[in-house]
Amino acid sequence: MSAIRERAVPRPAGRRPGRTSPPPGAAGRTSRDRSGPWPYLLVAPAVLGMLYLLVYPLARAVLISFQDFRLRQLIAGHAKFVGFANYRTLLSDPRFWTVVRRTFVFMAVNVVLIMVIALLVALMTQRLGRIWRTAVLSSLVLAWAMPVVAATTVFQWLFHSEFGVVNWALTSLGFDSFERYPWFAHGTAAFAILVLLVVWQSVPFAAITLYSALTTVPAELHESARIDGAGAFRILRSITFPVIRPIVMLVLCLEVIWTFKAFTQIWVMTRGGPGDATTILPVYAVQTALAGQRYDLGSAASLATVVLMSGVLVLYFRQMFRQEDEL
């Protein structure tokens, strides 16, 4: 997870001087001739890995989604081709559409909260003195480092109905209805806790990335705008934001895509329950396939997720390649 996260962080500019389209070492005809079969041998394991562990599973998912594939076919084989029957079943299932709607709500709430909070934290961090800034950045990194399953367990403890510190704090503040409030028994409450957990875990990456983007805004621009009489908000809108816009877009796309990674938090915390209250698409797919033994329907739901995601992915790649200017 974190490996992918690191990608969007702009690397120190000084580290990559003068990268133009042809690789530096390959300039000239001679080195191309000398390369011979070597590059292919070097990338072969990576290509094989991608083919077997990514392309093949994806193709297999497509195939299964067009078959009648249940427990019997899993054990005995001989799955029958049924065309779009699984997709028809899926799309005519009202539960599926509720899950899709919930997925979008979950995504929207998460992404908006993450982006707004991260932007505020980044702007704040930029204005802080050295000591405070170090303190904020260090604690962001620490929260970021917290393993997902550990953080999920801790949040369950924080929101424990009897001895949870949150219920204690709310009761002390005078909200007596929160005494022994069973957060995980109520759909909306469980949903809210999951949103809180995902936001808590996602803000650090977004804030640190946006902060490092903010530091690239030239100080002279601020200076001259202030001399010209621009207010703080005007500077933010007309100077700061245009400069950091590409990074904001990248982070936004990543956060949208990473919504689906909340699978782990949801599975560990609620398994999609109570009832269906926290079931989003990947959870629905796995439940259908592995718990309900409808591997065909599960695969179809997974592919629906991929299709939903790919729109955002295309946006992400366009933005990134515009940034990278080199492949």
Added chain:
Amino acid sequence: MSVTSPDTPVRRRSTVRRLRRLPLHAGAALTVLVCLFPVYWMAVTAFKPSRDIQSTTPQFVPHTWTLEHFRTAVHAAGFARFWSNSLLVTVGAVLLSLVIGCGAAFAVARMRWRGRRQFVLAVFVAQMAPWESLIIPVYIIARDTDMLDRLLTLTLVYFMVTLPFTTIVLRGFIATIPPELEEAARVDGCTRFGAFRRIALPLLAPGLMATSLFGFITAWNEFAYANFLIIKNQDNRTLPVWLSSFKNTFGTDWGATMAASTLFALPALGVFLLLQRHVTSGLASGAVKG
């Protein structure tokens, strides 16, 4: 700057300034608190005796400290086993992706060959692979090829999860090492591989370090595949899965659960603190320098 001057109006201005910065510092304090409290609460609960954990008014600083919960967690059935499973899978995946990623990165950064652009594009796409949506086919393929319940399967999956990032980052690092250095070594009689090993590899050390640490964290934390690919042979579970089920077995023993969480989180937190310089100040200073 105004603080150094002893003039009263200036000093008054500095007080005003400090007052105006108050909301800013309050915000900073709130951020620090919100980020750290869950981590702090986990550790503190782990060190508190059970009767203090199960009290209606929480103690924010424990009066008495105990290691009892850590003892419970460590002595829980199979803890050492799951720990070593996690370590084995993680180290295996990281080493594999370092070796293979390094080769691929070298080919991409230093050689010109047909299909290079397509390969780089594929790596970028692979980095965004929808792993959450591939659980079902991977499960079925693993079942068909008799690879369920094996640590090797997990190692391979984690290798593939970390490989794209490793390749992309190492490519960036290799591209910054002047090829003339290696060419000079080859003029002096080194083979291409020898030149790479003696000249480029030492310069790559920070890149190798960063990618292996990030790979370590990814593999160490992974839950979904570990949960669905290790089913029958429970001895082959990894720590995250164990922790998620620990809660069910030790349902009411939150002290032990928090101790187990702490033990599980510790390596990741440690690695991140080691990396912190690269993550924050490195980024910031790099951005300033550029």
